[in-house]
Amino acid sequence: MKIVQLVPAMDQGGVERGIVEMNRVLVAAGHDNLVVSAGGRLEEQVLAAGGRTARVDIKSKNPLTAFSRARTLRALLEREKPDVVVAHSRVPAWLFILANRKLRLKWITFAHGANSVSAYSRVMTYGDVTVTPSKYIADYLTEHYKIAPSRLRVIPRAIDREKFNTEKLDASFMDEKRREWKIDGFRVVMGLGRITQLKGYDVLIRAVARLHSEHLASGVSSPDWKLVIVGEAEALRKEYEESLRRLVESEGISDNVVFAGAASKVAECLSLADIVVSANYKKPEAFGRSMAEALAMGRPVVAAAFGGALDIVEDGVNGALVDVDPKADAAEMAVRFSDAIRSVASSDFKDLRPSALEKFSFERMAARSLAVYGEFENLEKKSDIRG
Structure with missing residues (x-):
């Protein structure tokens, strides 16, 4: 299965580290995972684990360049032909919508936070499936955007027991x-x-x-x-x-x-x-x-x-x-x-x-995440997911 992750940048932060961990899970399961961002220091960890990276400016909020950047993203998606795209933030999600007009690719929105309630933020509920890291965010989206519970998946982030090991400290x-x-x-x-x-x-x-x-x-x-x-x-x-x-x-x-x-x-x-x-x-x-x-x-x-x-x-x-x-x-x-x-x-x-x-076991998070990606395997149209 070919997956494209869209994230503004790969520098520091919990979201970015979560993408690094998910890359490891997907690669270990035999999937082709491409992380698209404006770049950052954590790209090296994606590559070291067997994933791929590509740089497109999906971080800038400048509306004057949005269409040109969406065209760049569309060209990348046309080359890659992914089975599913995952948008991890609002700007990448909007750019994907522009890029996906003719491609009609299936996609997941990962709502990492409780953004201000607005039409702009609503985009994080537009995926065929929306993933949240906590019940709090799932409830927030349900309250403010009336998203159908059948489209929500709650996957708490995990602790890497090897990386956070009290017996293996430097x-x-x-x-x-x-x-x-x-x-x-x-x-x-x-x-x-x-x-x-x-x-x-x-x-x-x-x-x-x-x-x-x-x-x-x-x-x-x-x-x-x-x-x-x-x-x-x-x-x-x-x-x-x-x-x-x-x-x-x-x-x-x-x-x-x-x-x-x-x-x-x-x-x-x-x-x-x-x-x-x-x-x-x-x-x-x-x-x-x-x-x-x-x-x-x-x-x-x-x-x-x-x-x-x-x-x-x-x-x-x-x-x-x-x-x-x-x-x-x-x-x-x-x-x-x-x-x-x-x-x-x-x-x-x-x-x-x-x-x-x-x-917060890594194994539990990995199993839940792979189950969500599994929903998109061998599907030919969005209605298979959204119901």
Whole structure:
């Protein structure tokens, strides 16, 4: 079976890493998988696993170039003649619709997040089948777009038990990062993911500033706190990163915050944390891959009590959930997150890794995914899928 995946770029992020993993599953099952994007560092991992890559600008939102880019995409699809195309974002989905007018290829939309409700976002329900990473996203699409349940497939993202293996960590890498981040003697709070406003890093910085102030005021000899932000800002969001750096300075915690950049070895980075925090409180995570991976590395998680986090974090069992109030500002949310971090730090959680691996097994994800692709084998028309 020949499959074409459409994704804006193959740089960092949970969606992109999920495509790398799915490529491995599809290739192992004997399928021809082509990942089309504007390029990125993760292309190498696709190629190393036996997949293929091609570069088409399906990232730009410029409407003036949309038709020319759609023609380029159509030419590629005419050459490849795929059995099914998978669109992983709105721009690629719209470009595919333009490219597919005469080709009439079957396709899957993978709705990775809860995009703003609009005609533009509705495109993520236009596939013959729509896949979501959590019940939260499936319910969101059903509520706002009235998509038929028969066309929805929920496939939670998986944890790669080999990659996230506590027994196979790169000790030299970890030693290097300990020195670089200067974390010895600190309780390490980690935020993981690209630097965008939706990730709530401003709240996390304020929360750690509060914990640091409490530490200084207590006079107790317990370790101080250090925040490590693992991720980088895209070129268009560099100003937001600079605003975070200014916030760190204004809070007087320059020695307590590290901007670590993109992670080359996520498992090792997570293992250097004491607590992993998803401080996103404005827009729910669709799933929250880094939260599940943190649990697989035996690290408790603090997250806002909405969205995909509810499928991963159990309050008092493997971390803490922070109540979200739409009226609360960043300062109030920082208080709530700091309280949750402090509570988790004083708790003793058991069996985090085995329970996470059981719930989010790679084998389960692979089987469900292959079953969805299997629906498109040997089909001649869309009605075979949509009913």
